[in-house]
Amino acid sequence: MALGDSRSKTDQVKPKDQFDLLHDERVRSVVYQLLTAAVVGWVGWYLFTTTAHNLEMRGMDSGFGFLGFEAGFDPAFRLVAYEVGVGTYGDIFLIGILNTLYISFLSIIAMTLVGFSVGVLRLSNNWLVAKVALAYVEIFRNTPLLIQVIFWYTGIFSLLPQIRNSLDLSAGAEVVLLNNRGLYLPWPVPGDLLWMTGLALGIAIILAVLFRRWAHKRQDITGQLIPTLIPGAALIVFLPGIVYWMTGSPLGWEIPELEGFNFAGGATLPPAFLALFVALTIYHSAHLAESVRAGILSVGPGQSDAAMAIGLRKNRLMSLVIIPQAMPAIVPPMISLWMNVVKNSSLAIAIGYPDLVAVFMQTSLNQAGHAIEIVGMTMAFYMFVSLTISWLLNIYNKRVQLVER
Amino acid sequence: MAIVKTENTPARAAPLTERSIIGWMSKNLFSSVFNSILTIVTLYVIYITVKDLWVWGIGDAVWIAETRRECFTISIDGACWAGVIAWFDNIFYGRYPREELWRINLGAILLFIWMAPLWLPRVKAKVFIAVTTVFLYPFLAGYLFAGGDKGIFMQVMITAAIVCLVANTLHSIIGVSNGTSLPGLVLRLLGKNNAPEKSQRIILFSILLVCFIVVYLWQMSWSAQGVSWTKWGGLFLTFVIAGVGIASALPGGIVLALGRRSKLPVIRVLSTAFIELFRSVPLITVLFMATTMFPLFMPEGFILNKLTQVIIAVCLFNACYMAETVRAGLQAIPRGQFEGAHTIGLGYWGTMGLVVMPQALKHMIPNIVGTFIGLLKDTTLVSIIGLFDILGMLRSVSRDTPWIGLHKEPLIFGAILFFLICFAMSKYSRHLEVKLSTGHKK
Amino acid sequence: MTDTDKQEKQNAGEQLASAISSEVMIDLKQVNKWYGSFHVLKDIDLIVHKGERIVVCGPSGSGKSTLIRCINHLEEHQTGSIVVDGITLDKNLKNIDHIRTEVGMVFQNFNLFPHLSILENLTLGPIWVRKMPKADAHAIAMEYLERVKIPEQADKFPGQLSGGQQQRVAIARSLCMDPKIMLFDEPTSALDPEMIKEVLDVMVELADTGMTMIVVTHEMGFAETIADRVIFMDQGDIVEENEPNGFFNHPEHERTRLFLSQIL
Numbered sequence A: 001m002a003l004g005d006s007r008s009k010t011d012q013v014k015p016k017d018q019f020d021l022l023h024d025e026r027v028r029s030v031v032y033q034l035l036t037a038a039v040v041g042w043v044g045w046y047l048f049t050t051t052a053h054n055l056e057m058r059g060m061d062s063g064f065g066f067l068g069f070e071a072g073f074d075p076a077f078r079l080v081a082y083e084v085g086v087g088t089y090g091d092i093f094l095i096g097i098l099n100t101l102y103i104s105f106l107s108i109i110a111m112t113l114v115g116f117s118v119g120v121l122r123l124s125n126n127w128l129v130a131k132v133a134l135a136y137v138e139i140f141r142n143t144p145l146l147i148q149v150i151f152w153y154t155g156i157f158s159l160l161p162q163i164r165n166s167l168d169l170s171a172g173a174e175v176v177l178l179n180n181r182g183l184y185l186p187w188p189v190p191g192d193l194l195w196m197t198g199l200a201l202g203i204a205i206i207l208a209v210l211f212r213r214w215a216h217k218r219q220d221i222t223g224q225l226i227p228t229l230i231p232g233a234a235l236i237v238f239l240p241g242i243v244y245w246m247t248g249s250p251l252g253w254e255i256p257e258l259e260g261f262n263f264a265g266g267a268t269l270p271p272a273f274l275a276l277f278v279a280l281t282i283y284h285s286a287h288l289a290e291s292v293r294a295g296i297l298s299v300g301p302g303q304s305d306a307a308m309a310i311g312l313r314k315n316r317l318m319s320l321v322i323i324p325q326a327m328p329a330i331v332p333p334m335i336s337l338w339m340n341v342v343k344n345s346s347l348a349i350a351i352g353y354p355d356l357v358a359v360f361m362q363t364s365l366n367q368a369g370h371a372i373e374i375v376g377m378t379m380a381f382y383m384f385v386s387l388t389i390s391w392l393l394n395i396y397n398k399r400v401q402l403v404e405r
Numbered sequence B: 001m002a003i004v005k006t007e008n009t010p011a012r013a014a015p016l017t018e019r020s021i022i023g024w025m026s027k028n029l030f031s032s033v034f035n036s037i038l039t040i041v042t043l044y045v046i047y048i049t050v051k052d053l054w055v056w057g058i059g060d061a062v063w064i065a066e067t068r069r070e071c072f073t074i075s076i077d078g079a080c081w082a083g084v085i086a087w088f089d090n091i092f093y094g095r096y097p098r099e100e101l102w103r104i105n106l107g108a109i110l111l112f113i114w115m116a117p118l119w120l121p122r123v124k125a126k127v128f129i130a131v132t133t134v135f136l137y138p139f140l141a142g143y144l145f146a147g148g149d150k151g152i153f154m155q156v157m158i159t160a161a162i163v164c165l166v167a168n169t170l171h172s173i174i175g176v177s178n179g180t181s182l183p184g185l186v187l188r189l190l191g192k193n194n195a196p197e198k199s200q201r202i203i204l205f206s207i208l209l210v211c212f213i214v215v216y217l218w219q220m221s222w223s224a225q226g227v228s229w230t231k232w233g234g235l236f237l238t239f240v241i242a243g244v245g246i247a248s249a250l251p252g253g254i255v256l257a258l259g260r261r262s263k264l265p266v267i268r269v270l271s272t273a274f275i276e277l278f279r280s281v282p283l284i285t286v287l288f289m290a291t292t293m294f295p296l297f298m299p300e301g302f303i304l305n306k307l308t309q310v311i312i313a314v315c316l317f318n319a320c321y322m323a324e325t326v327r328a329g330l331q332a333i334p335r336g337q338f339e340g341a342h343t344i345g346l347g348y349w350g351t352m353g354l355v356v357m358p359q360a361l362k363h364m365i366p367n368i369v370g371t372f373i374g375l376l377k378d379t380t381l382v383s384i385i386g387l388f389d390i391l392g393m394l395r396s397v398s399r400d401t402p403w404i405g406l407h408k409e410p411l412i413f414g415a416i417l418f419f420l421i422c423f424a425m426s427k428y429s430r431h432l433e434v435k436l437s438t439g440h441k442k
Numbered sequence C: 001m002t003d004t005d006k007q008e009k010q011n012a013g014e015q016l017a018s019a020i021s022s023e024v025m026i027d028l029k030q031v032n033k034w035y036g037s038f039h040v041l042k043d044i045d046l047i048v049h050k051g052e053r054i055v056v057c058g059p060s061g062s063g064k065s066t067l068i069r070c071i072n073h074l075e076e077h078q079t080g081s082i083v084v085d086g087i088t089l090d091k092n093l094k095n096i097d098h099i100r101t102e103v104g105m106v107f108q109n110f111n112l113f114p115h116l117s118i119l120e121n122l123t124l125g126p127i128w129v130r131k132m133p134k135a136d137a138h139a140i141a142m143e144y145l146e147r148v149k150i151p152e153q154a155d156k157f158p159g160q161l162s163g164g165q166q167q168r169v170a171i172a173r174s175l176c177m178d179p180k181i182m183l184f185d186e187p188t189s190a191l192d193p194e195m196i197k198e199v200l201d202v203m204v205e206l207a208d209t210g211m212t213m214i215v216v217t218h219e220m221g222f223a224e225t226i227a228d229r230v231i232f233m234d235q236g237d238i239v240e241e242n243e244p245n246g247f248f249n250h251p252e253h254e255r256t257r258l259f260l261s262q263i264l
Ligand SMILES: Nc1ncnc2c1ncn2[C@@H]1O[C@H](COP(=O)(O)OP(=O)(O)OP(=O)(O)O)[C@@H](O)[C@H]1O
Pocket: C035, C036, C038, C040, C058, C059, C060, C061, C062, C063, C064, C065, C066, C067
């Protein structure tokens, strides 16, 4: 018996050749899309009309006019001037955004440093250190961030000593003080000639970069290895240092002084800020550490073997072979963790740090109404940040691809 | 001249540095001066931390007391666990009527019975069991937890859930004991196992119908006291919200992910916009949106309670996160699989349902579990908008008159609880990952 | 081999010669395809009759795969017409579905479904597309597994089979759909030499049954034994088309000669 005709053929009706409305790909595609658009449009329209009706029934107006109204409350922490009774909801929106960005920015820097360190420690050849790093990662990754935030706030920073018994973090100099009202720091007061120091710093950085380039070129030509790290660092430290000294140290420090029941002068970071900062840093650094570890491990043992086989030392092996290959695996998750820091800073609301959600979405919304506008503006801010960050990520990915090519 | 070795060299023990504990230590702890210093410093830090924690949390801790003041009189610088213990029921069940707690426990047990077969070997039709857990169990549990009057629809769903649960359980027992399935055994007992497929189906269907009617009549006599959602709380409420969120996340996520990968631009753009919108904003803003904007969306006279609002928000949020997990899983399926499916004539749904999804989901399981862990942790945010989930309860301890100001202990207890759950889940997902990456050839 | 066997084979061979009927199975007219702005197929004209076996060869990147993938609409062509078994490949989804059930395809890298057992791989199409009862589908699948000489592997998974075995399963999977045309895209180029033979044997046997086949391959020995026609492609053009004897012994085109000198 032959291979092809081993069984009776199932009946197959040949479809017709002409244009078939029901089964035409283009028709279907248009119909599906129209259907989807219609359903979404109908839902949108329905929500819009009911909302408009509801607003009318409750006698509420809509629009962004309320942003010009006086807000009448004072955010407990702010970076710009604001006066109760004068400041508007628009000002509050701005204060909220700045507060969110401020805590996010500082937490992102701290979390990146800590995360990289812990990630490298996870791979330490010291068993004990590696296990401690592992414990850090597992403990802080597997408990809810909100519990951590509240714990740091109610369990640690609110239970610090009273003002009179402040902890002195500057070892007796009484310039950095910590108590249950927050952290008190000296604040720089720039003098007249400070710009010269700034200029010197800029020049030093440019010189250091140029020096590095020159050294690389020289290495390309002669093969001579010129150390650049220490001379460069020295340049960046000493040149501005000398200028600063020669212009008569034009930078004063305002130091917190006890006046009555509180400190005046200097800068103050409230406990809520500190708690949120510590919690955000720890929680996200634990996540980052895992990405760093995974990124380094993803390079694979073959690469180190090969690098060692051509005689590279451990530090060069890291900087020339492992790190360049690990970075493309580390950077994308790291950037999305940065985004998470910004989003999670909204947990501020649980402990009263006046971030955007707390002052705008909660307090302002409760006072002024306008739920739709306020929710929309708040979400728009986060979407804007998210778009910015994914734009950064895209740039990075493009560069990596260019290098790989 | 040839060199010939006449005897095999016997294996000798490795040198001490390779096998003894001392060898291990000198390799892993004291390999260099720097490492030795590091080890000693670390040991010291661990010692200090553990000692302090031990003294505070166990050594000097107070386990039995009536008030926080009493705790202080017994031990001034130990933990006051007595407060947590006094609040145990509240932390787990919220303000659910104490004499009705059995309903919550029963719900938990039923869920366990329902899902356990998924982990048993030799049980067939696991997909069916998983799907019914998602689509039928919630009705049964919802009735158990909320009680009150049940409409016709509810009655039908409850009946279906019970019939299904009993069938699943019998099926699993049969599967574990002799490797067949429930329908197979039933047919064999009736001596119809060689009958044509059609008549087999009719027999099975009529048996099912009879069971359904019997259970329906039986459940009509039930009545459970209604418990308002405002009384729900504690870990129970956390699990309800997270559970509904998780159960809806997967189907929702699959739909959104398919939409995002669709060839049709309108569908693709809408799905992408929806996913990106919810993924770029914090959950808390979504929760605020739900509580402040949903009421405006509703037609007059129709009021959603806060719990429903929150659950809808959590579902939307979770579905969008799951969509990205699913999308990553779909991207990992090679193009050849789609083409192979097309060449044997499968259409879009056949290709997705029979070839692509089964493979993608299997490889996604570790990531799905990871997403679930994130969702469970995120659920604590509902306490911010005033629901008394576990965190809400933990924070209430410090506002209870006898325990006023007791912050740390409840929070640490909650943290440990979450840690145990999340850590176990993440270990399990890593285990699955290893199993899948080595065992995908079966 | 017994005498009767031989007899049968000869009979089959005689049938073969006459098996090519005048009925047109595949008809490509002025087919053009672009990937973006890259012109992959240029004015392709090709007629394949029922029972004909065509071998396509040519340098890498010349568009061989693209050509045969257009025939069952895995790729869409932009201009020209493709008619398979009297059905035009156009935007009509029903036509596409129908053609895919009539045209089997075997890939270089098998594309078996790793999550299904061999038997399930074979019965998936018959059950879900042909809507066949399970028992019948099983019977047919087993029959084809026997044809490709691996019935004992039915309950294993693709990952547990050797490459040659996997490719034979892939062939059997296509045959289970009872196709009228079989397309092969370099079915042996991912295989070790000893496995190549077992796959080619199956294909030769299939050719003997009078199946319409288009085979992209660089196995020239195989081409010489089974092909009715050999087509040589270069840069998206069909450069030369001839019966195997003429093609291999008296290539006309410069490019063909160069290609043959490199490959033989
Ligand atoms: N999806 C695609 N997008 C863009 N270009 C493609 C795509 N697929 C194939 N090509 C290009 O089209 C050309 C023809 O590809 P095709 O796979 O048909 O060649 P081939 O003759 O089968 O080569 P090989 O012998 O290597 O399989 C190649 O230059 C290839 O780079």
